[in-house]
Amino acid sequence: MDSPESSKPESGHGWTGVQVDRIIGNLLRLGLVLSAAVVVIGAAIYLARHGGQTAMYHVFHRNAPDFRLVENIFGSGARFRGRGFIMAGLVLLIATPVARVAFSVLAFIRQRDYLFTAVTIFVLTVLLFSIFWLGLR
Amino acid sequence: MNILGYDTKNGGRGMTILTLTAIVLGVSLGAGFLGALTGLGGGVVIVPFLTLALGVDIRYAIGASLVSVIATSSGAASAYVKEGFSNIRVGMFLEVGTTLGAIAGAFLAAVVSPPVIAVIFGFVLIVNVFFSLAKHPGPASDIPAPSDRLAARLRLDGEYPSLRGIVAYRVQRVLSGLGLMSVAGVLSGLLGIGSGALKVIAMDRVMRIPFKVSTATSNFMIGVTAASSAGIYLHRGYIDPGLTMPVMLGVLAGSILGTRVLVRTPTRRLRLLFDIVIFALGVEMILNGLTGKL
Numbered sequence: 001m002d003s004p005e006s007s008k009p010e011s012g013h014g015w016t017g018v019q020v021d022r023i024i025g026n027l028l029r030l031g032l033v034l035s036a037a038v039v040v041i042g043a044a045i046y047l048a049r050h051g052g053q054t055a056m057y058h059v060f061h062r063n064a065p066d067f068r069l070v071e072n073i074f075g076s077g078a079r080f081r082g083r084g085f086i087m088a089g090l091v092l093l094i095a096t097p098v099a100r101v102a103f104s105v106l107a108f109i110r111q112r113d114y115l116f117t118a119v120t121i122f123v124l125t126v127l128l129f130s131i132f133w134l135g136l137r
Numbered sequence: 138m139n140i141l142g143y144d145t146k147n148g149g150r151g152m153t154i155l156t157l158t159a160i161v162l163g164v165s166l167g168a169g170f171l172g173a174l175t176g177l178g179g180g181v182v183i184v185p186f187l188t189l190a191l192g193v194d195i196r197y198a199i200g201a202s203l204v205s206v207i208a209t210s211s212g213a214a215s216a217y218v219k220e221g222f223s224n225i226r227v228g229m230f231l232e233v234g235t236t237l238g239a240i241a242g243a244f245l246a247a248v249v250s251p252p253v254i255a256v257i258f259g260f261v262l263i264v265n266v267f268f269s270l271a272k273h274p275g276p277a278s279d280i281p282a283p284s285d286r287l288a289a290r291l292r293l294d295g296e297y298p299s300l301r302g303i304v305a306y307r308v309q310r311v312l313s314g315l316g317l318m319s320v321a322g323v324l325s326g327l328l329g330i331g332s333g334a335l336k337v338i339a340m341d342r343v344m345r346i347p348f349k350v351s352t353a354t355s356n357f358m359i360g361v362t363a364a365s366s367a368g369i370y371l372h373r374g375y376i377d378p379g380l381t382m383p384v385m386l387g388v389l390a391g392s393i394l395g396t397r398v399l400v401r402t403p404t405r406r407l408r409l410l411f412d413i414v415i416f417a418l419g420v421e422m423i424l425n426g427l428t429g430k431l
Contacts, residue, residue: 005406020225021221024214024215024225025214025215025216025379026215028211028212028214028215028396029211029212029215031211032208032377032389033212035208036208036386036389039385039386040386042378042382043158043382043383043386046378046379046382047154047155047158050154050368050379051153051155051158052153052154052155053153053154053156053219054151054152054153054154055152055153055154055156055157055379057157057187057191057192057194057197057377057380058192058193058194059194060194060196060197060374061374071423082378083378083379084378086378086379086382087376087378090204090376090378090381090385091371093204093207093208093211093385094204094207094364094367094368094371095364096207096211096360096364097210097211097360097361097363097364098361100360100361101232101361102190103227104225104229107394115291116226116229116230116291119229119230119233120229122233123229123232123233123236123361124242126233126236126237126365127236127361127364127365129244130236130239130240130365130366130368131331131364131365131367132300132368134368134369134372136242
């Protein structure tokens with residue numbers, strides 16, 4: 001009743017609303033559990049290594065090390081390994097709603113709802129543009 | 138305001154990372170819990186707490202808060218979607234406004250100076266309280282007005298399960314709703330909050346969507362809105378992993394606990410208490426912003 005399908009009386013083809021809802025619910029939960037797990041691993045490493053140091057969040061560091069870089073997670077930059085893991089988990093978390101929108105595009109296509117396919121593709125484009133073009137450069 | 142006995146001007150000078158993590162985790166847990174119970178989300182308390190009590194730079198605070206907002210939204214939405222309250226068509230259409238607004242807001246966050254952000258944050262908190270205290274005009278679904286032309290064209294009308302069976306509703310003033318959603322997006326990107334209250338107002342009071350559907354759909358939208366400014370926050374270095382970690386984990390755990398007990402708790406008193414706290418935080422944010430302490 002809440003899904004793209006429901007307000008469409010001729011729901012003979014594609015996924016049913018309940019199916020779409022279930023998949024979206026599971027997708028969100030999976031993304032959340034995965035990212036939380038990675039963040040917890042990173043937290044353990046970070047706190048074990050740096051827990052005793054003094055916290056310095058009152059000053060904003062414009063040129064802080066880029067924790068998104070893979071070499072900070074797995075490479076020689078062991079000083080940043082914990083925070084690299086945490087960052088990987090956070091990026092996973094940010095990716096979860098994006099995956100949800102991408103899935104909705106598929107769902108609308110399968111329901112032959114082309115107007116909403118276009119709307120959803122627009123939202124997805126805005127998201128990807130923002131994250132990859134404006135963000136992760 | 139120096140509740141922890143640390144020098145607030147210096148970000149809790151002398152505190153070790155372990156101590157800070159433990160304190161932030163505990164407070165975030167409480168904020169997530171109360172946020173879920175009252176429906177206001179945890180983000181509105183996190184930023185004032187981090188900045189006012191711990192002296193954290195407001196840019197780190199809104200970065201951490203924004204990430205926690207995505208976590209809560211995903212958690213809540215996965216539960217709501219199953220119950221069949223959220224209207225995915227309405228949510229997806231309005232996300233056109235919120236995502237574009239959020240990008241604009243994230244850009245504004247870089248241009249506007251931190252004290253001004255603090256003042257705007259304070260005003261948003263106070264406005265939130267007024268809307269929360271104002272009398273609700275009553276269930277929208279009882280007014281059988283025809284849906285507007287755009288709503289019909291987009292087939293936004295829907296129905297939801299209730300104790301009286303399936304209730305159908307019609308959607309109105311889609312363009313006004315979209316406009317208000319863009320504002321919600323700007324505030325989300327600028328302040329690192331979910332703007333859940335404003336989203337609910339746009340759907341419930343402007344578009345006349347039933348309250349339950351509005352809150353569920355709002356939860357569903359918040360994650361997407363926040364994700365569209367998160368990339369820019371990452372790029373600017375607002376999201377510090379060490380600080381964001383306890384905020385995200387705490388708010389998430391708290392909100393999961395909150396939704397579990399939601400059914401059994403008398404929320405009116407709690408909500409009033411929360412409103413008073415938020416009002417006080419709003420005043421404090423404005424004062425600190427005006428005196429340049431933040």
